[in-house]
Amino acid sequence: MNTLQEKYADRIETTLAKYPDKRSAVMALLYIAQEEYGWVSPEGIQDVAEVCDMDPTQVKSIAGFYTMYSERPKGRFWLQVCTDLPCALKGAEKFHHDLKEYLGVDEGGTSEDGMFTVEHVMCLAACDKAPLLQCNFHNYEHLDMEKMKVLLDQWRAEVNAQVNKS
Amino acid sequence: MSLNIIFREKDIPNIREFDVYSKNGGYEALKKALSQTRKQVIDEVKASNLRGRGGAGFPTGVKWSFIPQDNPINYVVVNADESETGTFKDRQIMENNPHQMIEGALICAYAIKAAAVYIYLRGEFWDVAHALDAEIARARKAGLFGPNGKLKDADGNPFKVDIFTHLGAGAYICGEETALLNSIEGKLGQPRVRPPFPANKGGGLYNEPTVVNNVETLANVPWIINNGAEEYKKIGVGSSSGTKIFCLSGHVKNPGNYELPFGVTFRQLLYDYGGGPLNGGEFKAILPSGGSGPILRVTDEVLDTPLTYDDLRKFNSILGSASVIVMDDTVDIVWVASKVTKFFKHESCGKCTPCREGTYWLDKVLDRILAGGGKESDVDLIMSVAKNMQPTTLCAFGEFAANPTIWTINVFPEEFKAWVDGSKKPAEEKAVARPARERVAAAAAPAGD
Numbered sequence: 107m108n109t110l111q112e113k114y115a116d117r118i119e120t121t122l123a124k125y126p127d128k129r130s131a132v133m134a135l136l137y138i139a140q141e142e143y144g145w146v147s148p149e150g151i152q153d154v155a156e157v158c159d160m161d162p163t164q165v166k167s168i169a170g171f172y173t174m175y176s177e178r179p180k181g182r183f184w185l186q187v188c189t190d191l192p193c194a195l196k197g198a199e200k201f202h203h204d205l206k207e208y209l210g211v212d213e214g215g216t217s218e219d220g221m222f223t224v225e226h227v228m229c230l231a232a233c234d235k236a237p238l239l240q241c242n243f244h245n246y247e248h249l250d251m252e253k254m255k256v257l258l259d260q261w262r263a264e265v266n267a268q269v270n271k272s
Numbered sequence: 273m274s275l276n277i278i279f280r281e282k283d284i285p286n287i288r289e290f291d292v293y294s295k296n297g298g299y300e301a302l303k304k305a306l307s308q309t310r311k312q313v314i315d316e317v318k319a320s321n322l323r324g325r326g327g328a329g330f331p332t333g334v335k336w337s338f339i340p341q342d343n344p345i346n347y348v349v350v351n352a353d354e355s356e357t358g359t360f361k362d363r364q365i366m367e368n369n370p371h372q373m374i375e376g377a378l379i380c381a382y383a384i385k386a387a388a389v390y391i392y393l394r395g396e397f398w399d400v401a402h403a404l405d406a407e408i409a410r411a412r413k414a415g416l417f418g419p420n421g422k423l424k425d426a427d428g429n430p431f432k433v434d435i436f437t438h439l440g441a442g443a444y445i446c447g448e449e450t451a452l453l454n455s456i457e458g459k460l461g462q463p464r465v466r467p468p469f470p471a472n473k474g475g476g477l478y479n480e481p482t483v484v485n486n487v488e489t490l491a492n493v494p495w496i497i498n499n500g501a502e503e504y505k506k507i508g509v510g511s512s513s514g515t516k517i518f519c520l521s522g523h524v525k526n527p528g529n530y531e532l533p534f535g536v537t538f539r540q541l542l543y544d545y546g547g548g549p550l551n552g553g554e555f556k557a558i559l560p561s562g563g564s565g566p567i568l569r570v571t572d573e574v575l576d577t578p579l580t581y582d583d584l585r586k587f588n589s590i591l592g593s594a595s596v597i598v599m600d601d602t603v604d605i606v607w608v609a610s611k612v613t614k615f616f617k618h619e620s621c622g623k624c625t626p627c628r629e630g631t632y633w634l635d636k637v638l639d640r641i642l643a644g645g646g647k648e649s650d651v652d653l654i655m656s657v658a659k660n661m662q663p664t665t666l667c668a669f670g671e672f673a674a675n676p677t678i679w680t681i682n683v684f685p686e687e688f689k690a691w692v693d694g695s696k697k698p699a700e701e702k703a704v705a706r707p708a709r710e711r712v713a714a715a716a717a718p719a720g721d
């Protein structure tokens with residue numbers, strides 16, 4: 107039994123039960139691996155390959171094909187700003203630029219405290235709510251830098267509270 | 273008569289919840305369909321003229337009739353990938369009226385004798401998928417379908433089809449139906465060579481005959497079964513029956529989804545619903561079908577055009593998924609071409625050379641033009657690169673990716689001319705956004721199919 111099988115037995119079982127073929131579970135398993143290791147690490151790839159009866163190189167190429175699997179460690183908060191055309195028409199490129207500048211990061215980079223990674227993404231299917239971003243898979247909509255600063259402070263405070271508790 | 277066939281949350285708050293949906297006629301269409309023969313159900317959908325809302329407009333009933341009924345295992349796949357730039361309607365359906373889509377998918381499953389339904393959601397719909405799972409579980413527990421399903425079909429057989437969600441992970445190409453099937457099978461999400469088609473043995477999910485339908489398409493089906501094809505055809509015009517959800521974005525005062533009968537004009541959509549130009553400017557251009565369809569120059573003739581599958585053809589454009597991106601006169605059309613081309617360059621799955629290399633070159637030359645370093649021959653160059661992509665690729669993505677270049681040059685030649693003859697220069701240093709990672713590089717790794 108590998109780490110994922112031990113810690114996520116129920117979720118893995120529910121996932122496998124959906125499909126006639128184990129291989130179909132690879133995408134869901136990669137999300138679980140990412141949750142466990144913070145990114146799709148080599149251990150994560152190995153674990154997933156074992157569950158899905160696949161070759162680790164195949165699992166790795168699947169992970170590389172999709173943008174939502176992180177192939178390197180990221181900050182705690184992964185900020186994916188939509189800068190695609192409809193959002194860009196509503197000022198999203200400037201928002202993305204200002205956010206990076208505020209956090210002192212380049213495209214795809216992580217803030218020094220390891221808290222925030224910023225990158226731009228294509229259309230998130232919420233163009234009527236521009237500018238917006240997805241943070242750890244949840245959307246935050248109708249943003250500007252003022253609202254963003256409040257959110258960033260809030261997220262920092264949440265993490266600090268957790269650290270102080272433990 | 274109310275026109276909210278799909279956005280029924282406007283009439284019935286909280287219809288997203290199973291109890292509320294059930295109390296308001298929910299799942300009656302499924303019961304009615306089960307009391308009929310499969311052929312009757314398919315014939316009703318055929319007679320309604322319902323056409324696919326995922327972009328291609330293929331007649332839905334005809335698609336269902338291709339499935340061999342004597343095959344022991346068939347599948348229904350719901351396309352909830354919704355990744356076309358400017359499209360955000362399927363999200364609203366799933367967030368606010370998910371059971372109507374589920375019910376439509378179940379009716380399809382009965383009609384084509386499917387063993388199971390898979391709903392493929394783009395990975396960014398993480399929250400949507402989890403809420404959907406909870407609603408599916410409620411309906412399943414009520415005995416409407418699944419292993420403990422209590423309903424019986426016309427022959428007295430229990431209805432035990434089950435429904436599952438499958439989350440993608442960020443790849444536009446997985447909206448293409450055969451790439452989507454590969455993705456569910458745990459393979460790279462790249463399109464398949466056709467034939468065999470998904471409806472054929474050997475071409476669908478796990479090689480079994482499969483219907484792939486868009487979320488909005490299926491959400492229409494319960495209404496059609498309840499009210500009949502004749503009533504449905506009274507809405508809309510000509511061969512475009514029913515309502516369509518228009519995703520309105522860009523430089524309008526009131527962006528959003530509008531469910532309206534086919535035949536509404538651009539003028540009505542942009543002014544009566546959209547509230548007119550955002551900053552008091554003038555409308556200049558419309559992308560009626562997201563990034564992938566040909567661009568339109570706004571004229572009175574265009575504004576008075578009824579929005580149907582047929583009427584946009586006279587401008588060489590398409591209605592597609594009806595993602596209407598509106599731009600005012602502050603917009604530089606060459607920048608638009610570049611912006612949309614970057615999307616396609618990022619999203620090319622890398623399988624065919626003309627698409628992979630073509631999008632790379634188009635992007636590079638458009639960047640050069642926008643940096644002020646373009647020559648007149650560059651416009652001819654990108655036109656010929658784009659035209660060469662169109663007939664030679666494995667899937668329609670190649671055509672989509674060439675459209676922004678071809679049609680911005682055709683419709684707004686003066687904008688390109690101004691850049692390459694030096695009358696227009698870059699305003700300031702523009703940070704050209706680069707994607708953090710290219711999909712193509714990943715696809716070059718071992719494919720493993």
Ligand SMILES: Cc1cc2nc3c(=O)[nH]c(=O)nc-3n(C[C@H](O)[C@H](O)[C@H](O)COP(=O)(O)O)c2cc1C
Pocket residue numbers: 323324325326327328329330351352353354355356444445446447448449450484485486487489490667668669672
């Ligand atoms: C590159 C590409 C992307 C597509 N993306 C989507 C999509 O996001 N959603 C969708 O429903 N159809 C999409 N389609 C169309 C599907 O291949 C398919 O035609 C559709 O899901 C069929 O359903 P319908 O008949 O109900 O429209 C796409 C097609 C191509 C070529």
Ligand code: SF4
Pocket residue numbers: 445462463619620621622623624625627628665666667668669670
């Ligand atoms: S046309 Fe483009 S997206 Fe479609 S299969 Fe070929 S490379 Fe992939």
Ligand code: FES
Pocket residue numbers: 188189190191192193194228229230231232233234236357358359
């Ligand atoms: S363009 Fe940003 S959500 Fe669609």
